[in-house]
Each structure stands twice: as C-alpha cells, then as structure tokens.
Amino acid sequence: MATTIQIKGPVLSNDQAAFYSWIGLDEDSFVSYSAIKNQLDNTFAADDVVLEINSPGGDVNAASDIYSELRKCAQNNKNTIIANITGMAASAASFIAMAADEINMAPLSKFMIHKAGAEISGNSDDMDYVSSVLNQTDEQLADVYAAKTGMDKGKILNMMAQETYISATEAVDMGFADKVIYEPSSKSGNSITNFATEFQITAMEKRASNLKLPSQEQINKFKALQDSEPNGKPGKEPEPVKPNNHKKTPREIYLANAQKLKETTNGK
Incomplete structure (x- = not known):
C-alpha cells in the first residue's frame, strides 16, 4: 500500500x-x-x-x-x-x-x-x-x-x-x-528521452550499410604488397586486369575524340 x-x-x-x-x-x-x-x-x-x-x-x-x-x-x-x-x-x-x-x-x-x-x-x-x-x-x-x-x-x-x-x-x-517519469511518446512509440540514442544508432547503421567492400583486384594488390621477399623487396603483383571489359569514362571519351580531331586537322 x-x-x-x-x-x-x-x-x-x-x-x-x-x-x-x-x-x-x-x-x-x-x-x-x-x-x-x-x-x-x-x-x-x-x-x-x-x-x-x-x-x-x-x-x-x-x-x-x-x-x-x-x-x-x-x-x-x-x-x-x-x-x-x-x-x-x-x-x-x-x-x-x-x-x-x-x-x-x-x-x-x-x-x-x-x-x-x-x-x-x-x-x-x-x-x-x-x-x-x-x-x-x-x-x-x-x-x-x-x-x-x-x-x-x-x-x-x-x-x-x-x-x-x-x-x-x-x-x-x-x-x-x-x-x-510520465514521459510522452513519439508517434512511433519510442520514448522522447531515448530518441537521441536511437537516432544515433540508426545513423550509424545507415553509414555502415553504405560502406563498400574492396574489389578482388584491390585485395590481390594488397596481398602482393604484404608477401614481400626477405630482402625487403615487394613480391610480384598480380597481372593487371585486361581492359577489354573496361568502360571508358566521359573524360577518356572526350580526350580520344580530341586526339582524333587533332589528327584529322593535321592531315588536312
């Protein structure tokens, strides 16, 4: 009582x-x-x-x-x-x-x-x-x-x-x-005083979901640098990826077109 x-x-x-x-x-x-x-x-x-x-x-x-x-x-x-x-x-x-x-x-x-x-x-x-x-x-x-x-x-x-x-x-x-005591709740049902903490956790999860893992090529290069010889010389890096599937960037396309235009102009 x-x-x-x-x-x-x-x-x-x-x-x-x-x-x-x-x-x-x-x-x-x-x-x-x-x-x-x-x-x-x-x-x-x-x-x-x-x-x-x-x-x-x-x-x-x-x-x-x-x-x-x-x-x-x-x-x-x-x-x-x-x-x-x-x-x-x-x-x-x-x-x-x-x-x-x-x-x-x-x-x-x-x-x-x-x-x-x-x-x-x-x-x-x-x-x-x-x-x-x-x-x-x-x-x-x-x-x-x-x-x-x-x-x-x-x-x-x-x-x-x-x-x-x-x-x-x-x-x-x-x-x-x-x-x-007697705390109001938000529409989501969360306590007002817990909102800041929950917001921080949500933001951290969001940032984590946006993280990009390194590519296999980047991993291989890193491993090659780690596998150095006893004399301190770095190990052999893996062969570079063939550029047959490489997609040109807008800058590369622009430079290529500029070079062609220059060659055509010099030909005249």
Missing part, C-alpha cells in the same frame, strides 16, 4: 498555516509541518509514502521539520519515501524532496536551488548576525544536496548563489533526481 501526500503551494510555519486556515483558504493550497505529520502518523509501517511536489518553497525551518519527519519514518517505520516532482520543487521544497529515497521528475518539471534569505531590520550587528546564520544555513543545505548528488560542495554553493533552475533531464544527469 502507499500513502500519497500533497506538497502543493508555499511551505508555511504552523502559525502561518493556522492563519491561512482561519481566513478560509483551502488547506490543499499550502503546506505545513503539522498537516504532514498528521498524515504520516496515519501511515502503516513499511508502506510507501509518495510525495506529489509542486511548490515554490517557503519557510526553511518548516521545511526542515518536514524533512526530519520523513527521514524518521524511513528509518524507524521502514517507510520508503518516493518524491514525484510534477511541477516545481523550488527553494525549501527542493530539500523536502531530498528526504526521499527515490526522486522522480515529470518531463516539464523543474528543480531550483538558491541561497537562504531573510527580511530583517536593525543595526549593523543585527545584520552581521543574520548573515552568519544564513551562511550556516547555506552550508547545511549544500551538505544535503551533495550527499544526494555526490557533487562537489563548492560547486553546489556556487549554483545556489546563482539561483539555479534545473530541468528534469539535467536533474537526473546531475544526481538531484533518479529518473524522468
């Missing part, structure tokens, strides 16, 4: 989520730790937990809580966590996805990572303090991404600084995801 959990909309703290609910917003339009934990508490041990993710991210601490709860279920309850990114896994939602044992992405989905941010006010000491906390958060996030991808941590930090958007196929290549 499997439990499907929707990670749709912004990731909110429990206080923010309570306010959103109080003003009447649909609870399926945002994500909170409390809502996710309630669903996980009702999941049987060893069941698959499938996350359907399409979120722009949000509160980093709330996302950290969700990440930890998912990993606890995987380790203590032996649940297999599967993340299916159907739209966007950006910012905080990207490291919620990192809690999964298997990460899949739809063909048009995207993965986005960037540095942590904060809206603050205060003096220079306050700014320096928040800056140090944000740098620490970036280091922690990079550790999580590096553990999944095997990429160099410095490279990941640079990607975060650039606010990098990653397509489904790029995410698989880089190690952020394991495979592309």
Whole structure:
C-alpha cells in the first residue's frame, strides 16, 4: 500500500498555516509541518509514502521539520519515501524532496536551488548576525544536496548563489533526481528521452550499410604488397586486369575524340 501526500503551494510555519486556515483558504493550497505529520502518523509501517511536489518553497525551518519527519519514518517505520516532482520543487521544497529515497521528475518539471534569505531590520550587528546564520544555513543545505548528488560542495554553493533552475533531464544527469517519469511518446512509440540514442544508432547503421567492400583486384594488390621477399623487396603483383571489359569514362571519351580531331586537322 502507499500513502500519497500533497506538497502543493508555499511551505508555511504552523502559525502561518493556522492563519491561512482561519481566513478560509483551502488547506490543499499550502503546506505545513503539522498537516504532514498528521498524515504520516496515519501511515502503516513499511508502506510507501509518495510525495506529489509542486511548490515554490517557503519557510526553511518548516521545511526542515518536514524533512526530519520523513527521514524518521524511513528509518524507524521502514517507510520508503518516493518524491514525484510534477511541477516545481523550488527553494525549501527542493530539500523536502531530498528526504526521499527515490526522486522522480515529470518531463516539464523543474528543480531550483538558491541561497537562504531573510527580511530583517536593525543595526549593523543585527545584520552581521543574520548573515552568519544564513551562511550556516547555506552550508547545511549544500551538505544535503551533495550527499544526494555526490557533487562537489563548492560547486553546489556556487549554483545556489546563482539561483539555479534545473530541468528534469539535467536533474537526473546531475544526481538531484533518479529518473524522468510520465514521459510522452513519439508517434512511433519510442520514448522522447531515448530518441537521441536511437537516432544515433540508426545513423550509424545507415553509414555502415553504405560502406563498400574492396574489389578482388584491390585485395590481390594488397596481398602482393604484404608477401614481400626477405630482402625487403615487394613480391610480384598480380597481372593487371585486361581492359577489354573496361568502360571508358566521359573524360577518356572526350580526350580520344580530341586526339582524333587533332589528327584529322593535321592531315588536312
């Protein structure tokens, strides 16, 4: 059996989520730790937990809580966590996805990572303090991404600084995801992602079919060159093919006619 959990909309703290609910917003339009934990508490041990993710991210601490709860279920309850990114896994939602044992992405989905941010006010000491906390958060996030991808941590930090958007196929290549799902097929029934490989194979087969084998005459000449005497002199080449069946080329015909014309003119 499997439990499907929707990670749709912004990731909110429990206080923010309570306010959103109080003003009447649909609870399926945002994500909170409390809502996710309630669903996980009702999941049987060893069941698959499938996350359907399409979120722009949000509160980093709330996302950290969700990440930890998912990993606890995987380790203590032996649940297999599967993340299916159907739209966007950006910012905080990207490291919620990192809690999964298997990460899949739809063909048009995207993965986005960037540095942590904060809206603050205060003096220079306050700014320096928040800056140090944000740098620490970036280091922690990079550790999580590096553990999944095997990429160099410095490279990941640079990607975060650039606010990098990653397509489904790029995410698989880089190690952020394991495979592309829900792929469309071409009219021939071939998978779109396999088309390039199949095209290359077809082109190679076509080129191979156009290759011409050497003639027997060319083979005999090559053998004659190989069968050299001990003193280094080449062996005797085979007798040349008699030209009785030779078909003249247009150039040979032209030169022959020109010679005849020259002889006729000189005769006069």
